[in-house]
């Protein structure tokens with residue numbers, strides 16, 4: 001089976017994030033594999049181990065992403081591809097990344113493509129579905145279970161706001177991984193040592209027969225800001241009826257939500 | 259000169275940190291309280307290849323360098339000092355001597371399963387009456403036909419209760435000048451007459467297993483001699499040089515954990531209307547702690563690098579061990595000071611670091627012995 005994983009290097013949102021010149025300050029930020037992509041990588045490895053084939057992990061990013069690709073190789077992926085468009089495309093958005101990935105994938109005959117359901121930085125959840133649309137293959141998002149029968153029939157369990165939806169579909173297919181799909185493995189030491197010997201290809205826009213214009217961002221970022229600091233809460237006291245009155249008053253006059 | 263870690267070293271650091279934060283740190287206080295040796299964690303570390311980190315692939319290892327090994331010890335030690343000590347002892351004392359001095363057959367028999375994480379090993383040098391003065395070993399091994407017969411006692415031997423074999427040093431004769439000839443022997447722990455007890459109630463590193471060994475006419479085949487039968491003494495000196503790098507790394511890890519807690523606490527604790535981290539007295543403590551930890555870490559990496567380059571590293575390993583353990587004690591002590599009364603309470607988890615780190619100034623050569631080693635290297 002020809003399996004691809006779409007992976008993003010993101011900053012760790014559990015670490016402190018600061019903003020400088022309207023952008024997230026990358027100095028001192030910790031970078032990781034997008035956690036949802038880790039589920040995708042783990043699932044890809046499990047599918048390969050069960051059905052045979054090869055797992056290629058692909059990222060659109062800069063040289064820094066080599067570490068995350070190597071980590072995916074250390075976990076067990078077979079090949080890695082780094083598509084570096086930083087020099088060619090200044091403004092990038094989901095359209096850019098999806099277009100680049102689809103262009104890369106279109107002649108690779110993928111049977112299965114796995115991605116994270118959302119990246120924890122941008123949080124749009126668009127790249128996976130967009131790639132599937134561009135390739136003209138079915139996709140299922142936020143999956144928590146994947147079963148591929150020998151005949152090629154695929155059964156997917158999808159998380160819908162806490163409920164489960166069971167979907168039957170077929171290959172080729174793109175799925176995006178939700179928490180609960182699996183427990184990603186740690187890269188083992190022999191895995192880490194072997195990762196440096198596995199193939200890691202680097203491609204640029206030119207290699208994909210794409211022009212800047214084809215992938216120019218379709219959205220514009222107006223402003224980037226941190227959420228307001230959480231104010232201390234207020235605990236109302238007194239008779240219940242008075243508390244309710246006070247609450248309604250505060251919701252009107254202070255919070256201005258009703 | 260290049261101070262950056264390689265990609266592999268970075269990946270190892272992240273993997274071990276991730277593993278230690280999830281599988282070790284949340285339980286460290288409990289293991290400390292109950293003096294529990296987390297055998298299952300060693301199984302998992304084995305599966306990840308951590309127990310074979312610095313050994314070549316042909317012996318079941320991962321082929322990592324000493325710097326990567328030091329990084330792994332630091333990260334495990336940052337989560338739990340006791341687990342860190344047992345990890346460092348398993349690799350540096352249990353397995354390394356067989357890798358350094360063993361025959362091919364001994365490596366296949368004893369090293370490969372350890373490197374794969376299937377078994378643990380221990381190293382028994384210290385005796386009730388021979389600590390710093392290891393040359394004063396009293397345990398004896400007498401050749402009787404094709405077997406050595408061992409009698410004597412060892413104390414404070416890390417991991418022995420869970421080990422498949424212990425490398426034991428014993429006196430096998432006297433040289434021309436009348437000095438003891440010390441030989442190292444590989445002794446399977448299921449040998450007849452070999453008793454292993456673990457009843458010590460330790461101050462710190464309580465998750466580490468520490469044992470008393472008693473040998474009563476224990477017989478091992480003479481093929482179990484490790485290395486040159488005349489040179490057991492020099493062999494363990496070399497082994498300890500390597501082990502000191504790992505103890506230094508462990509001290510850095512414990513100190514790092516204490517520092518992180520102190521820094522966070524200082525930013526949160528309000529006195530006189532502001533976080534105590536705004537007081538210069540506290541800031542200076544934190545600045546010193548951060549600086550000393552980084553200096554020690556650099557010395558650990560340098561000693562490890564020298565070892566990887568095949569250069570002499572005796573003096574630098576002692577520098578690293580001596581400085582890291584003493585700075586670690588200062589850092590853990592100040593971390594409690596910054597916490598005030600809360601730091602004195604077990605609940606806050608900083609007092610454990612001080613108890614754990616104290617061992618670093620004692621094990622694998624006390625601070626006094628490190629100064630002796632350094633002075634000797636200076637030609638005194």
Ligand SMILES: Cc1cc2nc3c(=O)[nH]c(=O)nc-3n(C[C@H](O)[C@H](O)[C@H](O)COP(=O)(O)OP(=O)(O)OC[C@H]3O[C@@H](n4cnc5c(N)ncnc54)[C@H](O)[C@@H]3O)c2cc1C
Nearest residue numbers: 381382383384389390391414415416620621622623624626
């Ligand atoms: C938890 C734990 C785990 C251990 N694990 C192992 C293990 O796995 N294997 C093993 O073989 N051993 C192990 N040890 C033993 C450890 O290596 C010894 O405790 C250490 O070498 C010191 O020996 P000692 O305790 O007999 O102290 P002593 O040698 O009696 O020293 C007492 C004091 O005198 C000082 N002193 C001694 N000689 C001199 C001198 N010439 N000049 C100046 N000062 C001197 C010392 O520095 C120290 O301060 C372990 C110990 C502990 C506590």
